[in-house]
Amino acid sequence: MKAIVKQTPVLEGEINALSSKNYTTRYMLVAALAEGTSTIRFPAHSEDSDAMRRCIRDLGAELIEEGDTMTIRGFGRHPKQIRELNVGNAGAVLRFLMSVAAFCTDLTFVNTYPDSLGKRPHDDLIAALGQMNVQVEHREGKLPITIRGGAPKGGRIEVSGNVSSQFLSSLLFMTPLLDEDSEIVVLHDLKSKVVVGQTLEVIRQAGITIDASPDLMHYRVPGRQRYEAKEYIVQGDYPGSAAVLAAAAVTRSDVRVLRLAEQSKQGERAVIDVLRAMEVPLTHDNDIVHIKGNGKLKAVEFDGDHFTDAVLAMVAAAVFAEGTSRFYNVENLRYKECDRITDYLNELRKAGADVEERQSEIIVHGKPEGVEGGVEIDAHFDHRVIMALTVVGLRSKLGLTIKDAHHVAKSYPHYFDHLKSIGAQVELID
Numbered sequence: 001m002k003a004i005v006k007q008t009p010v011l012e013g014e015i016n017a018l019s020s021k022n023y024t025t026r027y028m029l030v031a032a033l034a035e036g037t038s039t040i041r042f043p044a045h046s047e048d049s050d051a052m053r054r055c056i057r058d059l060g061a062e063l064i065e066e067g068d069t070m071t072i073r074g075f076g077r078h079p080k081q082i083r084e085l086n087v088g089n090a091g092a093v094l095r096f097l098m099s100v101a102a103f104c105t106d107l108t109f110v111n112t113y114p115d116s117l118g119k120r121p122h123d124d125l126i127a128a129l130g131q132m133n134v135q136v137e138h139r140e141g142k143l144p145i146t147i148r149g150g151a152p153k154g155g156r157i158e159v160s161g162n163v164s165s166q167f168l169s170s171l172l173f174m175t176p177l178l179d180e181d182s183e184i185v186v187l188h189d190l191k192s193k194v195v196v197g198q199t200l201e202v203i204r205q206a207g208i209t210i211d212a213s214p215d216l217m218h219y220r221v222p223g224r225q226r227y228e229a230k231e232y233i234v235q236g237d238y239p240g241s242a243a244v245l246a247a248a249a250v251t252r253s254d255v256r257v258l259r260l261a262e263q264s265k266q267g268e269r270a271v272i273d274v275l276r277a278m279e280v281p282l283t284h285d286n287d288i289v290h291i292k293g294n295g296k297l298k299a300v301e302f303d304g305d306h307f308t309d310a311v312l313a314m315v316a317a318a319v320f321a322e323g324t325s326r327f328y329n330v331e332n333l334r335y336k337e338c339d340r341i342t343d344y345l346n347e348l349r350k351a352g353a354d355v356e357e358r359q360s361e362i363i364v365h366g367k368p369e370g371v372e373g374g375v376e377i378d379a380h381f382d383h384r385v386i387m388a389l390t391v392v393g394l395r396s397k398l399g400l401t402i403k404d405a406h407h408v409a410k411s412y413p414h415y416f417d418h419l420k421s422i423g424a425q426v427e428l429i430d
């Protein structure tokens with residue numbers, strides 16, 4: 001699918017935020033790791049959440065969905081002994097289930113996206129599983145990956161947090177089920193640390209005890225625990241909504257996004273602070289973010305690691321700000337669906353933006369007068385590149401054509417419908 005995005009000066013209306021991707025994957029996982037029947041209200045519907053649905057079903061969970069309610073009867077620590085799992089393009093699903101696969105004797109994770117998830121590194125988790133008596137066969141840390149487990153051990157486990165927090169989250173979900181106690185020590189830095197807070201929140205909601213150090217670098221996990229079957233409610237998604245908010249910020253607008261909890265543990269909640277710092281007129285009350293944009297933005301400097309999945313959307317807004325913006329501590333954006341620094345900035349430059357990259361920084365020299373556009377954009381298999389370039393297209397003189405825009409469905413299948421409903425001029429061509 002191609003998305004033809006035309007210059008759109010005004011956006012007006014109300015959007016019900018999509019459901020959180022990160023909470024949906026986590027609730028489905030802890031429901032699968034419980035032995036009774038759990039209920040999840042308002043689960044996300046997207047390629048990534050469908051990947052989790054498919055995988056936990058294949059591993060033996062029973063899923064029933066009616067309207068906005070999903071019930072899951074889990075398999076506890078006894079997944080079905082299957083040979084192969086297809087995780088789509090979902091990094092979190094792959095990595096979370098790699099630890100669960102330690103309870104399987106011979107399970108291969110296969111690669112349907114060689115140019116996206118197929119290129120992403122998993123070495124740090126592979127090394128941690130190796131310390132737990134789990135044999136892992138892999139291609140230089142990448143897919144396809146075969147896990148030969150059966151009798152995983154606890155004890156001291158070291159894992160690097162330099163590349164992704166998903167490796168640590170994966171171990172935190174699985175180690176409570178071991179016969180032995182575990183001590184998890186995070187080596188180096190821990191990137192996307194805020195997301196680990198979501199992991200701990202969900203694990204604790206499921207009745208599991210984990211003792212975490214305040215800096216989240218050290219954990220004591222008692223073994224022989226059991227996940228309890230519970231009822232969960234999925235909140236609205238900040239990372240996806242960040243792109244809608246960025247669109248409202250760069251146009252003249254009167255846009256309300258509903259279901260964005262003020263007290264959320266989602267790191268991308270910080271986009272409210274980023275947009276406020278950009279002097280975008282907004283209010284956030286009763287879980288509604290209301291932007292009355294005038295198209296004027298000020299440059300900002302932020303540590304982007306706190307809102308990793310919303311950096312691209314905030315960069316797109318900064319393209320139109322007065323002054324030079326800087327998003328630092330974002331090196332691990334290079335290991336996501338594409339290299340979200342080099343690949344993304346190349347597309348922004350094509351659109352007419354003035355951007356520079358460092359190894360772990362994105363620098364944006366704002367152009368309040370707008371960009372030229374009139375070019376075709378490569379999506380690099382990346383939903384967040386697609387969403388962010390759409391924001392840029394709305395304020396480009398000649399519009400932008402985004403190739404392979406269907407990859408937006410990885411997290412936000414209704415993104416273009418939502419934008420069109422508030423007046424964005426976007427045409428979709430199959």
Ligand SMILES: O=C(O)C1=C[C@@H](OP(=O)(O)O)[C@@H](O)[C@H](O)C1
Pocket residue numbers: 022025092163164165166169191192195308309332
């Ligand atoms: O744990 C999770 O659900 C996620 C963690 C983050 O990844 P990294 O820890 O690799 O930054 C984030 O980008 C991803 O979308 C979801």
Ligand SMILES: C=C(OP(=O)(O)O)C(=O)O
Pocket residue numbers: 089090091092093309336337384411
């Ligand atoms: C990086 C992302 O997802 P994942 O790592 O789960 O593929 C994302 O949703 O932006």
